[in-house]
Amino acid sequence: MTPLRFEQLYQDEWAELEALLDRVLGRKVDDSYAHTEVSGARVAALYRRACEHLALARARSYPAYIVDRLERMTANGHQLIYRRHEFGFARVKEMLAVDFPSAVRRQVRYVAVATATFLLPAIVIGLLVYWRPELILSVVSSDTAASFEQMYSPATDSIGRVRAATTDWVMFGFYIRNNIGIAFQCFAGGLFASLGSLFFLGYNGAFSGAMAGYLTERGLAPTFYSFIATHSAFELTAIVLSGAAGLRIGHALLAPGRLTRRQALVEATQDSAIILYGVTAMLLVAAGIEAFWSSATWLAPGIKYGVAAMCWTAVLGYFTFQGRRAA
């Protein structure tokens, strides 16, 4: 069969398929098909025909413009037919109710390692700095130490970072940018054989520990702990979880098992991606609490500690119990 004959025989089908695909994919449409009903079965049938025609055209070395036209429509049809649907509120609800906590439980070993990597330096450095406050200078500069001391001194109107003519909203924006950035670094560092995640977790742990030890030694414990208690339930957990997601992908690269390293990596990102959705949501909550609740000085510390205890219980309970399948 000559190319022209081939084209004449089938071009009506092709034109119909192209028009249907354009309509469904929301591109500009050929007028003659603008009002026809789009039927999925028709698209699928035409798509399979076009696949056959493409195979024939390639085997018979038909001219490039015919092969190209068929390639184009089969690629579009393939995209349309095998597209994955994963949006909508039902999906978000399922993500929060089941997928996120169960993904965390599946990766519990990494969560444990990440927690240890964060907590151990925090405790060790914290105690060291509490014992000998001058050691704080080996972690941060003297200016930073002084500014932290000023921030948490009971004399300021609102705790946390010094508020010069700004509002809670500005701090909300600042916390979002800063904290989520830290969490994403903890995750992305995992791509370097987990070392980056371990480093960022350990560094942030050491930094937090140093601050806590220093401020406690300075006698600013009441303002400091009542400030951090509530939002840390979300913030520290989220940072540890994103570090755990990073460790997961790093471990997949180091020890891929029976898969190739690349397959292992792609597989590892499936749970990691779900954890990152959840982490982002948690950090948004944390930033909100940090900006509007933690910094309020008119609330009695007792109330803050009570709410903090509830938040910690809720977060830990969520990851322990939420979304378990009925046995």
Added chain:
Amino acid sequence: VVAAETPEGILLELRPAGLSSRFYAFALDWLIRLAVLYSALIAASLVGGIGVAFWLILFFALEWFYPVAFELSPAGATPGKRILGLRVVMDNGLPVTAAASVTRNLLRAADFLPFGYGFAIVSILLRSDCKRLGDLAAGTLVLHEPRKVPRIFLDAVAPVVPAMPLAPQDQAALVALAARAPRLTGERLDELAALAAVVSGDAGQSGPDVTRRVLGVAQWVLGHRS
């Protein structure tokens, strides 16, 4: 060229985009973000406190989720990539999924190291499928949108019966020559046609007449009969 096989047994040819086009796309996106942030900053400074707050949130959103939002749109690419004719797809040619898009864009933080997207550049240069680290982890691919191949215009040429039997690859070569004919200079076309002159029984000769006869054979192969 990377091939992806569909369940129908068809190989889709995906053409990965290399460093230069991706760099230009990135630079364009960067300029767009800069322009948006700058104009938002002006607006924010007029509004004051709450404006600054929204500016910071906007900064955060643009920093991390600008590519995600555009990659999940029907176009499958950020404005910069769209201008350069690039698109982000999964390894199998399907539209990029939300999880993959989030993964590849958050791993920019790793690609960025040690400075100026160093790891991304090395990875793109070394790999034949031009993936950066984020693409590797997410299983995604940045490719050139296929360009439309023009039809063959040979209306003025009368078909000529070939002087010898033509194997399929000979036919394909002749048709490809005919397709390129309008974009070649006359002299170059004559040179190329002289190489194929045996098909019209003019072996060893060259010139516009021979070229017309060789193109005539291509016309005949395409299916035109006088």
